[in-house]
Amino acid sequence: MILSLPDGSTQSFTYTGGTSAPIPFSYAVSEPVGSTLTFTATATSNSGATSKQPATATANVIAGGLNVTITPAKVLLEPRLRHRADVKPSQVASAYKTPVDILVTDMFGVAITGASVSLTILTVDEGFGGHDHGNWLPPKLIIPKPKGIIFPASGTTITGHVFTEYIGNEISSLEKIEANVYYQGCSLTATSSAITSEISNLTQLAVNSPHFKIGGTDAHHGNNWNGFPTTPDNNHWVSSSTAAKMNIIMTEYPKKFSGAGLYINDASLPKGGRFDAKGNWLDPHQTHRRGIDIDVHTLDSTSQNVKSRLELIKLSDKDLFREILDEGNHLHIYFYPN
Incomplete structure (x- = not known):
């Protein structure tokens, strides 16, 4: 059964499951993740005897209590360049790197400290930029496309944030950052918007x-x-x-x-x-x-x-x-x- 109780309210129900059996029920959480809830249960038997005992539960065991936002400072980068020394362009690191902010909050937008965050790179389009690998090879000979780098690739939130950096590939690419977040029984996977690495306007x-x-x-x-x-x-x-x-x-x-x-x-x-x-x-x-x-x-x-x-x-x-x-x-x- 589902109980949705505002603080201080009561709800009654009749249980007919037999003697000395546990009474299963669920509580619809409306408190922030990490809150400790206290329930007081009063049971009255058919003979009129009553029993009143407190019980505790923790709201964070309920899934869906996290919000995760991944924000790259830039979503359009250049591929890292590596030319001969005598024709090397003046490419600064900011052209192929971008800071990334991972923000973790509860359902009310309150920043969470102590959430574990692990990050990976997802390839959106392996053929992006004119590559046609794999369409003419047996599957066992297909070489996966190298990916950009996210560093550091893990962290623990402080006032909701983990800060990291995405470093683009030497190959033109279309990629996303995936974050797997865990906090006190809650877990959530989120992805960023696509990050493009290209030489524009060719x-x-x-x-x-x-x-x-x-x-x-x-x-x-x-x-x-x-x-x-x-x-x-x-x-x-x-x-x-x-x-x-x-x-x-x-x-x-x-x-x-x-x-x-x-x-x-x-x-x-x-x-x-x-x-x-x-x-x-x-x-x-x-x-x-x-x-x-x-x-x-x-x-x-x-x-x-x-x-x-x-x-x-x-x-x-x-x-x-x-x-x-x-x-x-x-x-x-x-x-x-x-």
């Missing part, structure tokens, strides 16, 4: 004849993979300034060199971050993380000759690009940040 590079887009893998769809066009084109995303400078190169190159064209290979993924070209969440692409790197293969000449040609085009625009590296079968062009 644009898909447009390429026209005599140039061609190439590249892409089963794990990262490109414009042309194994001779067949694939959708979407996830490996030709660049910053606005890189797109503008690359358009100059694609315009001037055939003008100056008898209509010659270029194969435009990997740039960045749609949301930036680590470009794991082999589909294992690891490198080899050390850069290609924020839309300012493009690999170029050549159509009609050696890499060294094409590098010389690009350096000639740069003579009329010293800020056309920052550096070209000859990596054997292709050139790697580093552009300046926006």
